[in-house]
């Protein structure tokens with residue numbers, strides 16, 4: 001069982017082309033994306049003229065520390081890297097990425113962020129034609145589809161074969177691919193997940209899931225990879241854009257702004273920090289509270305908490321301290337009490353909350369049991385009242401687009417009628433930000449350009465439920 005009940009992002013991507021310091025830049029850039037996946041990391045680069053791969057289970061620093069010495073003895077100019085959060089049965093190095101395979105005599109690397117909704121039917125189709133898969137990940141599909149396209153045409157350009165492969169996919173995907181001479185970035189036609197390009201101003205480029213990777217390496221933001229776009233950097237590292245599909249509509253994941261992305265990043269053209277604070281301000285307008293202190297649930301409730309305090313005029317303080325050494329450990333729920341599981345990560349600070357009416361700011365409630373235990377610990381250390389304000393609407397549906405949510409029936413807002421949630425969580429009051437309020441906080445794109453399916457059940461791409469249930473059940477977040 002995982003010690004957190006938060007939904008988790010599947011992956012993060014980082015690529016560099018044309019640089020003389022690609023190894024260091026990829027290390028720094030990927031490390032900045034560690035929050036998007038903590039189970040495995042990998043890098044593919046051109047070393048001594050050949051494509052080489054290094055992957056491992058663990059955090060970015062653990063995996064990069066074991067990179068062969070030969071890689072460090074020359075300046076690597078091109079590479080792609082990946083952090084992964086694995087799901088049930090896939091926590092092995094075989095499923096770590098990038099994948100490196102031979103496609104019609106050319107070594108191709110690929111790394112993926114997202115979920116392909118029609119992966120299982122495509123896999124069956126390819127298997128019926130004799131394809132043999134080496135991994136259980138849906139990423140491998142793309143190289144099989146490329147190989148099939150090249151085989152059917154008896155020749156052809158690798159990237160035309162990629163375009164043809166992409167046209168067969170449904171769902172959420174950002175890909176980085178590479179060969180000895182090329183790096184390619186791809187974003188699905190709905191643009192579910194973020195992917196952006198930056199320039200080192202010397203003819204070299206970085207591509208990353210979040211712009212925070214650019215800040216730590218000194219790269220200057222250029223633009224997003226557009227939905228339905230494929231950008232190819234060849235041997236001279238010039239950017240060449242191709243549109244492989246028209247975008248039927250944008251469907252940017254609003255939950256990147258609510259919870260996933262780092263506050264220092266820009267995603268979908270907006271500052272995560274500013275959007276999160278605006279959500280807090282809007283929440284204060286929609287759901288005022290009579291309280292003495294605004295207390296955020298660290299870390300993701302911090303900026304909404306600041307916004308709420310700013311708009312309400314109520315003082316803001318840290319009512320919890322976080323143990324930063326907890327995060328990746330899986331512990332046996334039979335051996336540790338609910339309270340133990342919760343206080344292991346966040347401990348209430350009695351001196352801050354005792355005798356006060358506390359308004360707790362949370363970014364989301366998923367299963368509810370962690371929130372319930374957290375509220376209990378605040379009362380135990382002497383909080384006079386505990387109110388809660390949540391900076392997004394209630395979660396009621398699963399995600400098919402690259403986020404690990406529990407199955408629908410396990411979501412608190414489906415188990416308990418909304419009117420009874422406050423009592424169920426033992427709160428003095430509870431309120432959520434409205435969907436309209438949440439969407440009013442982004443500015444670059446219109447509200448209809450965002451996916452809100454986990455809140456409203458309106459899936460921008462209809463999931464093939466028979467094909468692919470939202471998630472494997474055995475490694476859900478605890479709650």
Ligand code: SF4
Nearest residue numbers: 253399401451453454
């Ligand atoms: S369903 Fe929710 S988590 Fe999934 S892409 Fe849409 S907004 Fe994001």
